[in-house]
Amino acid sequence: MLHEDALNIARHVKSEWKESKIHLKVFTDGITNRLVGCYTDEKPEEMILIRVYGENTHLFIDRQMEIRNMILMNKAGINPPLYCIFENGICYGYTPGQVLDENLVRQPAVCKMIAERLAFMHKLTVENDSRDLEPCLFKILRRYLDLIPDGSEINNRIPNKQHLNREVNLLEKHLSNLGSPIVFCHNDLLLKNIVLNKCNGVTFIDFEYADFNYQAFDIGNHFCEFAGVEKYTPSLYPNKEFQIKWLKNYIVVWNRLNNENKTDEMIEEQIEKLYDQQGIRN
Structure with a gap:
């Protein structure tokens, strides 16, 4: 059924393709969705992707926001x-x-491109968005907690819902005092959401969770993803030397995009401040 539906969509989107020439590829790396690619042998690089949402994912992912994000990113x-x-x-x-x-993301040229691309993304603005700029972090955390029935116990190793709500409140109080700018963030910059293209550098994909959030969160979350998702390996978390080099690449582009001329001393202060805001200490 999935293959038949995918072909119907491909015929609609790419009416110039001959049906007999269309091939399908099922991707298996997705965590919350099913993903099918449709392409032809003549122009495989013009593949289109069809994403079928996972069951009940609308409970924690704002699909209208995702569509807005994809249009914004394309523009x-x-x-x-x-x-x-x-x-x-x-x-x-x-x-x-x-x-x-885990190896590619540590290569100096690659991590430099990631830092520069993220700085560029953080400068994007959303047209006709009348909302006050506030971090989406706590709204999302509370949305997740609201999915837990009152009075339920998950297991004996996880605090109950009331305790978790208190922790979110404490986290909000602490992070709101750090002074991290609220910018347009990816919010899910795991390694499989970064594509290396020899012609165009690096590209980010999957903007389901993109929204305004703390600048430091987006960077710190990316560093956390070095340790893996399915297989968590804490030793892969980047050390301070790596983070400082990465942050310098980011800050240089961030200042240029903001038309700010900083002395070397001022840049070093920016780097140390951002390092303190985003980091998990080794």
């Missing part, structure tokens, strides 16, 4: 186009290249 030249929307999914362009792994 900024960061993301391929969004072709169509259907009842339980979307169809959009493919980003050719190689997804990162």
Whole structure:
């Protein structure tokens, strides 16, 4: 059924393709969704992706926000186009290249491109957004907690819902005093959401969670992703030397985008401040 539906969408989006020439590829790396690629042998780089949302994912992912994000990213030249929307999914362009792994993400040239690309993304603005700028972090955390029935116990190793709510309140009080700017963030910059393309550098994909958030959160979350998702390896978390070099690449571009000329001493102060705001101490 999935293959038949995917072919129907491909015929709609790419009417010039001959049906007999269309191939399907099922991707298995997704955590919350099912993903199918449609392409032809003549132009495999023009593959389109069809994403079918996972069951009940609308409870914790704002799909309208995701669509807005994909349109915004495409206008900024960061993301391929969004072709169509259907009842339980979307169809959009493919980003050719190689997804990162724990080795590629540490290569100096690659991590420099990631830092620069993220600084550029953090400067994006959303047109016609009348909301007050506030971090989405606590709203999302509370949305997750609201999915837990009152009075339920998850297991004996996880605090109850009331305790977790208190922790979120304490976290909000602490982080709101750090002074980290609220910017447009990816919020899910794990390694498989970064594609290396030899022609265009690095590209970010999957903007389900993108929204305004603390600048330091987006960077700190990216560093945490070095340790893995399915297989958690704390030793892969980057040390201070790596983080400082990464942050310098970011700050230099961030200052340029803000038209700010800083002395070397001022840049070092910015780096140390951002390091303190975002980091987990080794």
